[in-house]
Amino acid sequence: MIPTFGNTATVSEVVAALRSFGAAIVTNAANSDLMQVVAAELRSGFDECALEEQSAFDGGRTNRFNQVLRASPGAAKLIEHEWVVAVADEILLPHCANYTVGSMTAIEILPGEDGQALHRDDTIYPIDLAGMELQIGVMWAINDFTAENGATRVVPGSHRYLRSWHLPSLGEWLPAEMPNGSALFYLGSTWHGGGPNHSRSSRIGLINTYCLGWLRQESNQYFExxxxxxxxxxxxxxxxxxxxxxxxxxxxxxxxxxxxxxxxxxxxxxxxxxxxxxxxxxxxxxxxxxx
Ligand SMILES: O=C(O)CCC(=O)C(=O)O
Structure with missing residues (x-):
């Protein structure tokens, strides 16, 4: 099981698990009322996508869009949520003076979608520096994530493998099962991907990444x-x-x-x-x- 903590855990407990396992969940980090607001706001964004972003990597039955704050003012509270800032401070501030949002992606995995190819997010940067995470990801469960509906898959310990070295065992993934309002933290070097949706309803999440402040952001936030x-x-x-x-x-x-x-x-x-x-x-x- 991915290390999972209640929202009364300490930041150091969560960060220790994140460093050791490559991922950690804080359940009910945000309250259900906020999640309902964000879910309602994202709905029109998903409907407008109409599966436009289909690709082998993004999937044929997944809606996704990046201009999250235009659709969802409520999402701002998740982007600068106290849990997010506390964890990002610990992982990123040792290596930069300040960090920034790298990307925001609202993702709706529809019933019938296959599992996404497992990957690490930090391959957008063509370097591997042992001991220095270039970015972290935070997946917010906008609705409940279950193994059946496509909970994000995470390969435990996979952040320990440098790209230039060899690959972890990608078959050893675990589903990030968590109730809505929970946050899955994962390192930029951790292998992960969306799960297949075998249920009858969609799985909705919002991934925000945060990168070292001296790196170029994955998505151009000045245009978004x-x-x-x-x-x-x-x-x-x-x-x-x-x-x-x-x-x-x-x-x-x-x-x-x-x-x-x-x-x-x-x-x-x-x-x-x-x-x-x-x-x-x-x-x-x-x-x-x-x-
Ligand atoms: O939807 C998910 O659970 C993960 C998606 C993901 O990792 C990605 O699109 O890069």
Whole structure:
């Protein structure tokens, strides 16, 4: 079984399991009311997809789309959920000054879908650095995930295999069974994939990835959430989307990248950041994205 914790667990327990197993679940991390709101908001997005994104990798009976915040304002609460930030801080901040959302993908696996090819998400970056995770993934169960309806499959311990080395035993996957509102955390190097749906109803999830702040994001968040939209978001969400440079130039760790003349005109850089280096100063960033 994938290490599974209640929402009263400590962050260090969850992170220890994540590091050791490659994945960990926190059940009921978000409340059911929020999940119902997000499920309703995502519905129209799925209906518009009408299986448009079909491909061998994405599946022939899976709806998916990336512009999640346009469809679902409620999803913002999941993207910067306290559990997510707490876990991402532990895994990513040792290697960067601040991290960003790499991608957001709403996924509806319809009845009859086959299992997705198992894969690791961090192969978008052509390097393997032992001991440094480039990204993490968080799969939110928008409805209940069961082995029958296509719960994400995870290969335990598979994060320990460097790409250039050899492959883990991909047959040894486990289903991430979890009630709605739960979050499956998995490392960028962990092999996983959507399960086959043998049930009569769809399985709905939202995967958000978070990458080191000095890497290019998997999905271009400035197009997915341009300033005209991002100005309605909280400063902390904007910072997560990349509306804040990486580092300050004064950090021990991390280069100052992603700068922009407009932002550099603003008052001291330190004011853009909270103690985790994530949050832009509200006034500064609001002015910038609104301009
Ligand atoms: O739907 C899932 O459970 C996993 C999907 C996934 O890993 C992907 O599309 O990259």
């Amino acid at each position: 959430n341009p300033p005209s939209i991002a100005k309605q978001f909280s400063p902390s969400l904007r910072a997560l989307l990349g509306y804040t440079p990486h580092g300050s130039g004064d950090d021990e760790i991390g280069t100052f990248v992603g700068e922009c003349d407009g932002w550099l005109d603003k008052p001291p850089r330190a004011a853009w950041r909270d103690e985790r280096g994530q949050v832009g100063g509200e006034d500064n960033v609001t002015e910038q994205v609104g301009s």
